[in-house]
Amino acid sequence: MAEQDNTRALHHIQSLPSWLTGRVAARGRDLVAHALAGEGLRLSQHAVLAAVAEHGPLAQAELVRRLEIDPKDVVGLLNELGDKGLVQRRPDPRDRRKNAVSATPEGLSTLQRCAALADQANRELLTPLSAAERELLITLLRRLHHADQAQ
Amino acid sequence: MAEQDNTRALHHIQSLPSWLTGRVAARGRDLVAHALAGEGLRLSQHAVLAAVAEHGPLAQAELVRRLEIDPKDVVGLLNELGDKGLVQRRPDPRDRRKNAVSATPEGLSTLQRCAALADQANRELLTPLSAAERELLITLLRRLHHADQAQ
DNA sequence: CGGAATTCGATGGGTCCACCAACGAAATCG
DNA sequence: CGATTTCGTTGGTGGACCCATCGAATTCCG
Numbered sequence: 001m002a003e004q005d006n007t008r009a010l011h012h013i014q015s016l017p018s019w020l021t022g023r024v025a026a027r028g029r030d031l032v033a034h035a036l037a038g039e040g041l042r043l044s045q046h047a048v049l050a051a052v053a054e055h056g057p058l059a060q061a062e063l064v065r066r067l068e069i070d071p072k073d074v075v076g077l078l079n080e081l082g083d084k085g086l087v088q089r090r091p092d093p094r095d096r097r098k099n100a101v102s103a104t105p106e107g108l109s110t111l112q113r114c115a116a117l118a119d120q121a122n123r124e125l126l127t128p129l130s131a132a133e134r135e136l137l138i139t140l141l142r143r144l145h146h147a148d149q150a151q
Numbered sequence: 152m153a154e155q156d157n158t159r160a161l162h163h164i165q166s167l168p169s170w171l172t173g174r175v176a177a178r179g180r181d182l183v184a185h186a187l188a189g190e191g192l193r194l195s196q197h198a199v200l201a202a203v204a205e206h207g208p209l210a211q212a213e214l215v216r217r218l219e220i221d222p223k224d225v226v227g228l229l230n231e232l233g234d235k236g237l238v239q240r241r242p243d244p245r246d247r248r249k250n251a252v253s254a255t256p257e258g259l260s261t262l263q264r265c266a267a268l269a270d271q272a273n274r275e276l277l278t279p280l281s282a283a284e285r286e287l288l289i290t291l292l293r294r295l296h297h298a299d300q301a302q
Numbered sequence: 303c304g305g306a307a308t309t310c311g312a313t314g315g316g317t318c319c320a321c322c323a324a325c326g327a328a329a330t331c332g
Numbered sequence: 333c334g335a336t337t338t339c340g341t342t343g344g345t346g347g348a349c350c351c352a353t354c355g356a357a358t359t360c361c362g
Contacts, residue, residue: 006204006205006254006259006262006263007204007205008205009200009201009202009204009205009262009266010198010201010202010204010205010206010217011205012201012266013197013198013201013266013269015289015293016183016269016270016273017179017273017276017277017285017288017289017292018176018179018180018182018183018269018272018273018276019179020289020292020293020296021172021175021176021179021292022176022179022180023296023299024172024176024292024295024296024299025169025172025173025175025176025177026176027295027296027299028168028169028170028172028173029169029173031169032167032169033318042318042319043318043319044318044319046164047161047164049160050160050161050163050164051160051161053157053158053160053161054157054158054159054160054161054162055161059339059340060339060340060341061338061339061340064339066161069320070319070320070321070322071339071340071341072321072322072341072342072343073319073320073321074340075340075341075342095328095329095338095339096327096328096329097327097328097329097338097339097340098328098329098338098339098340099339099340103157108157111157111160112157115160115163115164118164118167118169119167121169122167122168122169125168125169125295126168126295127298128294128295128297128298129291129294129295133291134168136287136291137168137288137291137292138166138168138171140280140284140287140288140291141168141171141172141175141288142166142171143279143280144175144178144276144277144279144280145171145174145175145178146279147278147279148174148175148178177320193347194347195347195348210310210311211310211311211312212309212310212311220348220349221348221349221350222310222311222312223312223313223314223349223350224347224348224349225311225312226311226312226313246309246310246357246358247310247356247357247358248309248310248311248356248357248358249309249310249311249357250310250311303362304361304362305360305361305362306359306360306361306362307358307359307360307361308357308358308359308360309356309357309358309359310355310356310357310358311354311355311356311357312353312354312355313352313353313354314351314352314353314354315350315351315352315353316349316350316351316352317348317349317350317351318347318348318349318350319346319347319348319349320345320346320347321344321345321346321347322343322344322345322346323342323343323344323345324341324342324343324344325340325341325342325343326339326340326341327338327339327340327341328337328338328339328340329336329337329338329339330335330336330337330338331334331335331336331337332333332334332335332336
């Protein structure tokens with residue numbers, strides 16, 4: 001510290017992990033988003049569809065908690081996925097406040113193709129790294145993320 | 152590939168580098184943003200201030216190219232930084248289309264403090280990693296970013 | 303030289319994503 | 333029961349990015 005040199009201020013910022021991860025994340029986001037556009041899905045729609053497919057029929061509030069997403073946004077996302085025929089909302093007979101959201105067969109097959117597309121995009125993102133380096137990067141990122149999850 | 156299992160669709164997505172970097176980047180962004188809030192600056196304002204400080208008096212269009220930022224946003228950012236007395240816009244006598252943007256002494260001292268705050272936030276972000284691992288992560292991210300820069 | 307093309311600063315409009323505030327309806331708690 | 337909580341929904345805010353346009357000033361080129 002106290003080694004701050006304003007003549008390299010921008011260079012300094014752009015060497016920080018927070019900035020580097022932001023840039024790499026932005027590129028990863030764009031790559032995956034572009035790939036998913038082939039299936040007509042946005043990133044958030046893909047995440048919701050995957051959560052619904054993985055965790056059986058679930059209530060929207062459960063979706064909110066699991067994805068740490070805003071309740072408001074869930075409504076729109078499910079509407080869009082519903083319009084595409086990928087998920088369906090039914091009233092939960094056991095608790096009439098809830099909607100039981102589940103994926104349709106079409107939703108599941110779409111999800112299959114999306115997973116392949118997302119994998120492909122991630123391969124492109126990591127092109128500059130060797131297989132061992134990719135594993136290493138994922139491990140480091142995972143540790144940072146898990147430490148965050150646990151506060 | 153073709154090992155897609157819809158019963159682990161969400162888990163799969165959340166293991167992808169694109170998702171992990173996104174999460175870590177979001178946390179890094181929040182940490183730095185929160186730290187900079189102590190100086191009353193947002194991330195984009197900090198970046199612009201640093202660029203102006205590092206690269207002498209600049210035209211706004213030059214700022215746009217260097218930071219790959221939207222021309223529209225530059226106007227507002229410079230207005231805000233100008234209102235705070237951290238930068239000043241003067242007409243460039245050599246090209247009257249241009250504004251020569253430079254940092255004020257107050258801007259430079261603010262930048263000093265911001266650099267320290269950003270460093271501190273990044274240290275917090277990387278807390279779970281050893282010094283060697285931090286260097287490794289930065290190296291890997293830098294390679295990904297540079298490969299992107301060169302298309 | 304003078305007209306055409308380009309650059310610069312600025313503005314308006316639009317998308318996408320994340321976040322906060324509040325509400326009626328329906329369930330659960332005490 | 334009544335009070336509280338949960339659920340789904342609607343409202344709006346703000347940041348980051350992109351597209352198009354516009355007048356003023358400069359550069360290019362015939």
